Each structure stands twice: as C-alpha cells, then as structure tokens.
Amino acid sequence: MLTEALARLGRSGIGAIAGLGRASLLLVAMLGGLRELAPRPRLLLAQVYNIGVLSVLIIAVSGLFVGMVLSLQGYYVLAQFGASESLGIMVAASLVRELGPVVAALLVAGRAGSALTAEIGLMKATEQLSALEMMAVDPVRRILTPRFFGGFLAMPLLAAMFSALGVLGGWFVGVGLLGVDDGAFWSQMQAKLDFREDVVNGVIKSLVFGVVVTWIALFQGYDATPTSAGVSRATTRSVVHAALAVLGLDFILTALMFGG
C-alpha cells in the first residue's frame, strides 16, 4: 500500500519533471524561430491582433471597473485619516505596480491563453501540425513562434490599457462622485508616481507574465492528447497553470523589485 503510494508519487514527480523538460525544449525551439519570423512581420502582426486587439474589450471594461472599485474602497479608508486627497496616487500606484500587470495577465490567460491552447490542440488532433511537418514546414517555427511573440508584445500593451482605464475609472468615482479635489488627484499622482520604480517595474512584470502565460498556453496545446477530452483537459490546465504561475511570480517579482 505504502510502496504503491510512493511509486505513484514518484511517477507523478518524474512526469512533472519530464513535462518541464519538454516545455523548456519547446521554449528554446520557439525562441529559435525568431530569426525566421523577422522577415515575415505579418505573421506576428496577425497574432498581436488575435491575442491583443481581440482582448481589448474585456481588458478595458475590467480595468474601468477595477479602478472604480479601488477608488471607492480607497476613499472610505483614506477619508478616515483625512488623506482623501491622496486617492489619485493610491489608485495609480496600485494599478501600475500590481493590478494592471496581474489582472491583465489573468484575463489574457482566460481569454487568449485558453483559445491558443484549444487552437494548437485541435490542430494537433486534426493532423494539421503533422501536415505541416510533411510539407517540410516546422510547425513550432511557423505556428507557435508568432503566437509566442504576439503574446509577449501584446501583454504590456494590454496591461498599460488596463491601468490607464483603471485610473480613469478611479478619477470618475473619486472626483466625479465622491468630491475629491481634481487638482489634488492628478498632481499627487504626477508628483509621487516614480517612472523607474513604478512604471518600468510594472512593464517588466507584464513582459514576464506575457512570456509565461503564452508559453504555458502553447505548450499545453502542443503537448495535449489529440482527442476532444485531451484538448479539453489541456485548456483547463492552461488557465489554471497560467493563473498560479502569474500569482506566484508576482510575489517573487514584487519582493525583488520593491523589497529592498
């Protein structure tokens, strides 16, 4: 009984390590495809459109509402200490440092990441990837690499959009509904938000999340069992693994960037 349990544990551990190895090899292969992607920018632009532009609606609406809620909650706390004039910097710092990159990455994992996994998994199940191989076209370089770099480029743009609309939502609630001074809202934000500390670190986070979310989504699709149940499981795993990776990495990055 105990040996069986240990054997199962060992098998799953070996499976996890083997999966990580396959994922790493796929990442190297995708990066290797960049040279072939350079003379064909249309392939990249198409994926920036698929992953980025088609995610704009959910990112914009979510950003707006997150900013509004942040402003509402922040105002009630700050008002207790007579610091409601600091609402602008609180909303902006929260969005630019944390919520923008993290929530945008979670939303992209749910909308675009799951779509990427299902697309690649179905291409595998319907032998489209094998057909590319037989046409002497490397499916990793032709299909996966443009999607990988498309996600990498789209993520910081989406995070920036999320943060910008969040600030606007916060302004609308704080200044428009709760009566915070308009000048104080913007001037404190301008004075205390540091470009290097806050904005650049936020962009770095979103670039890292872009890599991780897209990599996980593409790997899960490429590694999926080529059946409908297999693709379904891969799509679920893609969203769950990406969400956990984003949240875990956010803690590590935050500790590294703002800890000292």
Place this chain on the structure above:
Amino acid sequence: MGKGLPGVAAVTEHTAPPPIGINANAGECKGGAMSPTMPLVRIRGLRFARGDKVIFDGVDIDICRGAVTAIMGPSGTGKTTLLKLISGQLRPQAGTVEVDGADVHRLSRRDLYALRTRMGMLFQSGALLGDLSVFDNVAFPLREHARLPKSLLRRLVLLKLEAVGLRGAAALMPSQLSGGMARRVALARAVALDPMMVMYDEPFTGQDPISMGVLVSLVRHLNDAGGSSSIIVSHDVPETLSIADYVYVIAGGRVICQGTPTEVTADGSPRARQFLDGQPDGPVHFHHPAAPLADELLATGDKRPC
C-alpha cells in the same frame, strides 16, 4: 522478391504482364535514377513497437518508381504507421527505410525537410489548415518553398485545383467543404510541389460512390500524368486493386502476401483470403480476446470489469 522471403506467403503464377516498374520474377523494380533496380523506397528488417505491442516485426518492402503501390491490411495493422515511418515522422526500433537512396532516419533535420519537399502526403482527414481558404491551402507549400511571382503562383494553384475539379471552390473555407471535397483539396495541396512520391492514407474511406470514383481515377491520373510514384494505404479492396500496380498485404506485423493485383486476388493463404473476401472470422478474430460471455454476464463482485 516475395516468394523467397521468410514469412511471406507464396503468390500464384503471373497471369498478366508485369506492371510498370515491377520485375516479373522477383518483384524488383526496373529502371530508376540511382541504379537499374533501385526502388524509390526500400524498407528492410523494419521493426516498430508501441510499448509491448509489436506493430512491425521484420518487414521488407520495395516501392517502385512510377508505380502505384498499395499497402493493404485490416484496421490496426499499422498501415498509417508505415507511412509515418517512411516520412520520418516516427523512428523504428530496428531496420532501415531508404527513400531515393537516403536512409530517412539518419538524415539531419534539414536534409529530412529537404527530402519532404519531394514527398506529398494525403492525410485521412485531409488536414487542411482551418484558417486558410482552399486557394491558400493549396498555395501554402508553394509560398513556403518556391519563390514564385504572384501571378505564376496563382496560375499554378488554379491548375492544381482544376486537376481535382475544385477551381470553382478556391474562395471557400475548409469548413464549407464536404469530406470528399476536403480530401480533393488536400490532394491538390499534396501534389502542389510536383513531388516524386505521394503517400495516400486511406484516401477512399467514408466517401460516397461519386467521390470514391473521382478519387480513384484522380490518384491513377496524377501518378501517370505527373510521373510520380504513389503509395496507397487502404483497406478498400476493390477500389485499391483497380488502380494498383503492386500490392502488399500486411497483418500481424508482417507482409502476408504480395504481388500484382491479379496475383494477390488469387492468393490462397487463409489470412489473405479472409481480408480480401471480407470474411468475419478466420485467422484474424473479429472478437477481441476475452473471457466467455456467459462468465462475464454472470460474474459478481470484484471480478466484474466495469
């Protein structure tokens, strides 16, 4: 070859002149660029297993230049696997597969891809790229491998589509095609680069009689008009025998019968007869090995499988 090979059933005497590319005495190929008897595909001692299940165990096959060669056998005997081994998508545990003189499994990735530009493959499902139109699917290999002016590329694609009777469907998407049409588009794509060899994976399965007839004549016509060689993997006996020059029947991991269609049709071995005549039971059992039905139905407790 054939009669003298171990594990290969004897074929009957020839009743018709030898077909193109086949030596009447030994099944060796006539002509060819490499040597007078050099086959286009030469498989020797092929062994391939998935886990404990042995798919091929010492298979020898020659595919001759300019001929339509059929690989036939019951479902699950590894016919599609054989195509994947020939094209280098799978690696055998033992044996060699040579295509045009090159050992496929010893080639570098670059050389393998170069070889594949001279091979075409028609997948059972068609495997058309779902986000590209019919025109773009057929144009895909040309765009990837041949730097052609747009006008020439357009003409070539239209000619390929005309050959399969679907020039009028050039603007359609794969989702708008019937199964037969999708396979014809895939066929046009497979021959887009005028390959030296086309592999057909179950080209006739699930086709209505009209599509079936069209596909049967297309395969033969494209082989002869294009000067290529064809490998058809199929278990549709009458259709395949009607266009094949040479036939291998595979079962139980070995070649059980080979020869011209006439020879194979006349073969007397029980396994070949069961497959060719479609007998429900024989050396290959219809039922998967199991305990007696009565025992299963009356079983209680932990021994029940479900």
